[in-house]
Amino acid sequence: MSTDDSQGSIDATRIQGPVDATRTPRYAEPSTFARLPRLDEVSRADVTVMGVPFDSGVSYRPGARFGPGHIRAASKLLRPYNPALDVHPFAAQQVADFGDIGVNPFDIQEALATVDGAVTDLRKDGSTVLTLGGDHTIALPILRSLARDHGPIAVLHFDAHLDTWDTYFGAPYTHGTPFRRASEEGLIDLERSQHIGIRGPLYSKKDLEDDAVLGFQVIRSDDYEVDGVASIVERMRRRLDGGPVYVSVDIDVLDPAHAPGTGTPEAGGMTSRELLNTLRGLVGLNVVGADIVEVAPAYDHAEITGIAAAHVAYELLSVLAINASSAPGRAARGETLRQAAYVTK
Numbered sequence: 645m646s647t648d649d650s651q652g653s654i655d656a657t658r659i660q661g662p663v664d665a666t667r668t669p670r671y672a673e674p675s676t677f678a679r680l681p682r683l684d685e686v687s688r689a690d691v692t693v694m695g696v697p698f699d700s701g702v703s704y705r706p707g708a709r710f711g712p713g714h715i716r717a718a719s720k721l722l723r724p725y726n727p728a729l730d731v732h733p734f735a736a737q738q739v740a741d742f743g744d745i746g747v748n749p750f751d752i753q754e755a756l757a758t759v760d761g762a763v764t765d766l767r768k769d770g771s772t773v774l775t776l777g778g779d780h781t782i783a784l785p786i787l788r789s790l791a792r793d794h795g796p797i798a799v800l801h802f803d804a805h806l807d808t809w810d811t812y813f814g815a816p817y818t819h820g821t822p823f824r825r826a827s828e829e830g831l832i833d834l835e836r837s838q839h840i841g842i843r844g845p846l847y848s849k850k851d852l853e854d855d856a857v858l859g860f861q862v863i864r865s866d867d868y869e870v871d872g873v874a875s876i877v878e879r880m881r882r883r884l885d886g887g888p889v890y891v892s893v894d895i896d897v898l899d900p901a902h903a904p905g906t907g908t909p910e911a912g913g914m915t916s917r918e919l920l921n922t923l924r925g926l927v928g929l930n931v932v933g934a935d936i937v938e939v940a941p942a943y944d945h946a947e948i949t950g951i952a953a954a955h956v957a958y959e960l961l962s963v964l965a966i967n968a969s970s971a972p973g974r975a976a977r978g979e980t981l982r983q984a985a986y987v988t989k
Contacts, residue, residue, distance in 0.1 A: 660686055661724060661734040670720045676741035677715070677776070677957065678722045683740040690737035691964055692771045693957070695744035696759055699940075700752055701781030701819040703812050705907040707940035712744050712776040714905075714941035715957065718950030726962045729924055733958065736965035742766060752781065752817045760785035763933075767793075772964055774957060777937030779907070780807055780819040783892045784826055790933055791831040794888040797932070798836035799823065800880070801860070802919065803894035804843050804910040808855045819907075819938070827858040834859030838883045840876070840922065841865045841897035844910035865897075868918050877925035884929050891926065891934040891960065893919075895953050903952050905944025916952045923959040927966050934960045 663679040676682055677693045695712025702708065724734050733739070745762045747755040759782050766773050767789065775786060780803075790797055801807065801823065808824040810816070816825065826832050839855075843865040846852065855862070861883055863876060896906040899913030939953050 659735060659738045660740075662722075665723075675713075675716055676743075678719045678734070678739075678954075680734065681740050683742045686738055686740050688738065688769055689740040689771045690968065691739045691774055691961060692742050692766045693739065693774050693776065694742045694762065694766060695776045696747060696778035696782045697744050698747045698749065698755055698759075698777070698782060699779040699907075700749050700755065701779045701817060702907050703818060703820055705940060705943065707942040708777060708779045708907060708938050709749070710941050711778055711937070711939035711953075714939055714944065714947075714950045715776050715936065715953045716741075718947045719954035719957065721951075722954060722958050726958065728920075729927065729959075729962045729966060731962050731965050731969075733961040733965040736969050737961075739961060752815075756781070756785040756817060760789050763789040764792075772931075773933050774960060774964075775933075775935040775937075776953075776957070777935055777939070780822055780892070780894055780937045781817060782822075782937065783935055784817070784822040786933060786935060787822075787826045787831045787890060788829070790888070790890060794932060796830060796833040798833045798884050798887060798889045799826070799838075799860075800884060800889055800891045800926075801837070801839045801894075802841050802892070802897040802922075803839060804841060804865070804896045804913060805894070805908065806839060806842060806846075806851060806855050806860070807894075808858050808860065809847075809851070823860070824854075824858055832859050833887060836884055836886065837861070838863065838880060840880065841914050841919075843912050865913050868914060873918055873921045877922060880922065880925060881929065884926075888930050888932040889926070891923075891931055893934070893936045893956050894938045895936065895949055895956075896938055898949075898952060903949040905940050905942070905949030906938050907940050907943075908938070916955065919952075920955060920959050923956065923963065926960075926963045928970075929967070931960070931963060931967060936960075
């Protein structure tokens with residue numbers, strides 16, 4: 645913890661970054677995301693990392709309640725400079741780790757209210773919240789909090805699955821239903837929302853028909869093979885441009901080869917490189933929050949899934965840093981970086 649010794653209080657005049665890995669081994673404490681300071685060690689945070697250890701909404705393999713800790717453990721190797729986006733994400737903004745919130749594992753609606761309240765409290769001072777889940781049920785209360793300030797939000801949803809089903813066993817709040825509920829509640833911008841990475845069997849063709857009515861455009865995992873990353877990014881930016889964007893990343897958007905540690909794996913998914921490059925295409929867009937969910941460490945091997953999730957968080961933090969530092973010239977900066985990232989020789 646960095647303090648002003650003469651005053652005995654937190655130094656509010658400078659940004660506090662990660663612990664210096666050249667002086668303290670990476671496998672030593674602290675156990676925060678990327679070894680960043682805790683929220684109570686800084687005067688304020690531009691971005692707050694919050695864990696939600698909750699998986700009572702899963703329909704298949706449980707274990708995502710242990711995801712936040714697993715992602716933090718896998719984030720220890722992250723370094724302070726991102727060469728792909730030419731940014732120091734931990735120096736351009738104050739990032740701090742709030743830790744995990746306690747949510748009721750036996751009452752889903754109470755848990756949703758707790759998440760909503762926690763996100764709302766963290767956002768009061770202008771902090772952007774990056775949430776580590778937990779299962780995908782938690783996206784709904786986060787959107788409720790954001791929509792109270794922003795109105796309907798464009799949702800960019802990376803997932804193998806639509807998550808716009810109606811119920812499971814008659815239960816309306818599960819990890820397969822958050823975006824149907826969000827659309828029904830008027831939280832989603834019906835003209836600007838998008839799924840990326842969809843694949844695998846569905847219950848019926850009507851699933852896709854219902855999904856379109858609920859406001860989503862679909863980019864399939866197979867589209868990466870046909871069109872390539874640059875084309876996907878162009879389509880994504882066209883769809884999202886014009887207002888606030890919430891990014892929700894279900895780690896099962898990745899192929900099980902790249903993310904075995906998840907509850908509902910589907911073959912034929914994206915590579916981690918494709919996902920990271922797509923996220924870099926968000927530079928210049930008005931990203932107001934994000935989550936990374938469905939990391940279930942019991943099924944992980946050699947931290948493959950945790951490492952992928954930690955790098956997803958790192959790219960999102962890099963995007964937020966660039967967007968904050970370049971406003972109001974955010975769009976121009978995004979276009980320059982996008983062209984640099986996808987130029988071909």
